[in-house]
Amino acid sequence: MNKKFTLLSLALLFFCFALQAQTVEEMQAQKAQKVQELSTLEPQLKELGGKVDALKAEIDGLTDKLTPYxxxxxxxxxxxxxxxxxxxxxxxxxxxxxxxxxxxxxxxxxxxxxxxxxxxxxxxxxxxxxxxxxxxxxxxxxxxxxxxxxxxxxxxxxxxxxxxxxxxxxxxxxxxxxxxxxxxxxxxxxxxxxxxxxxxxxxxxxxxxxxxxxxxxxxxxxxxxxxxxxxxxxxxxxxxxxxxxxxxxxxxxxxxxxxxxxxxxxxxxxxxxxxxxxxxxxxxxxxxxxxxxxxxxxxxxxxxxxxxxxxxxxxxxxxxxxxxxxxxxxxxxxxxxx
CATH class of the missing domain: 2.40.230 (Outer membrane phospholipase (ompla); Chain C)
Incomplete structure (x- = not known):
């Protein structure tokens, strides 16, 4: 009985370690995926920010021309x-x-x-x-x-x-x-x-x-x-x-x-x-x-x-x-x- 209990405990402990290792591997894979997505989006965001600033400058210029003295x-x-x-x-x-x-x-x-x-x-x-x-x-x-x-x-x-x-x-x-x-x-x-x-x-x-x-x-x-x-x-x-x-x-x-x-x-x-x-x-x-x-x-x-x-x-x-x-x-x- 004690031998069976010991074997069962060892099996359960091994399962927990395996599950934890699997979870860490999954999180590392998810992190790598998110980093890749971020590296793809950052240049797009920079480009959009430049376009927004340029549009604001054009709007300010038009507003200045339309404002009467x-x-x-x-x-x-x-x-x-x-x-x-x-x-x-x-x-x-x-x-x-x-x-x-x-x-x-x-x-x-x-x-x-x-x-x-x-x-x-x-x-x-x-x-x-x-x-x-x-x-x-x-x-x-x-x-x-x-x-x-x-x-x-x-x-x-x-x-x-x-x-x-x-x-x-x-x-x-x-x-x-x-x-x-x-x-x-x-x-x-x-x-x-x-x-x-x-x-x-x-x-x-x-x-x-x-x-x-x-x-x-x-x-x-x-x-x-x-x-x-x-x-x-x-x-x-x-x-x-x-x-x-x-x-x-x-x-x-x-x-x-x-x-x-x-x-x-x-x-x-x-x-x-x-x-x-x-x-x-x-x-x-x-x-x-x-x-x-x-x-x-x-x-x-x-x-x-x-x-x-x-x-x-x-x-x-x-x-x-x-x-x-x-x-x-x-x-x-x-x-x-x-």
Missing amino acids: PRWDVGVLGNIGFNIANFNNWFSKSTPNTSAITIGLTANPYANLQQKKYFWRNGANLTLGWQKFNDKDVSDDNSDFQVAADAFNITSLFGYKLSEKIAISTLGEYRTSVLEGKFNNPGYLDLGAGATWTPITDLVVVIHPLNYNFVFSDSGFDYESSLGCKVVADYTRSIVKGISWKSNLSAFLSYKGTDLSNWTWVNSFSTAVKGIGIGLDIGLRGNKQEAFNYATNLPIDADKNEPYKGTLADLPGKYSKIQTYWILGLSYAISTKK
Whole structure:
């Protein structure tokens, strides 16, 4: 009886191994078949993708020819960020009982006109941010909202087309802050003329070698106006489906030297479904005159910081660092074309 049971067990075990081997062989054969099918379909898919892109380009070209002049493109893009934090008896922090609120917003309205012989592009950027921090264990702690970001920019570019990609142009751009009494203190006004290059629909490059940079401020600050070259580059594209990127660089290169030059570079990333999504705005700015006036008006504090006593040309690097900000939050987009 035991011998029969042993033989039966061995036979069953052998059958299981044979069945498993057969199953593995079948799956390997199926895999090879699927790989072969995929290698056949991939070139067809690539060919179809090329045809689809070509058809889209032809449709866009026909749409452009059928669209009457004048052509207005008007809209607004922006980002809203909001954050609240509260800690009670959180002893791993040096201040265990605190609350904090951060609010940030950006708005980028635009109105662009296209005519057969000329164009007129208008845009603005407003970036504001506030932060409130309250240490509950300090009775006289300043719990008011403090300004964390403050920038305003408005631009108007007019160009007369010499060809589809080249135009002679004139530009006016104004930059300042709007909070805490800093409107036009300082304020920067660029007026100039030169050329505009539009190599592709989504990229506009402005080069104005004849540009004057007017700087306005009250008697408490020291700024200098100068003649120089204005360079502006504006680029918009979809990185992948559903994610758009807008980049704007505005630079003034003073003929008097780099100490009077300045630049601002703003990048906006957003995902939008029916105009609403998630957005990230990143801003960078270099302005040695602003850094100099900030350093010369520093108050003396407990860390022995004190106002800078030197000249603009000798300003140490610790004062003239790149200014940065970023805002992550809800993005919105509203536009219309006529």
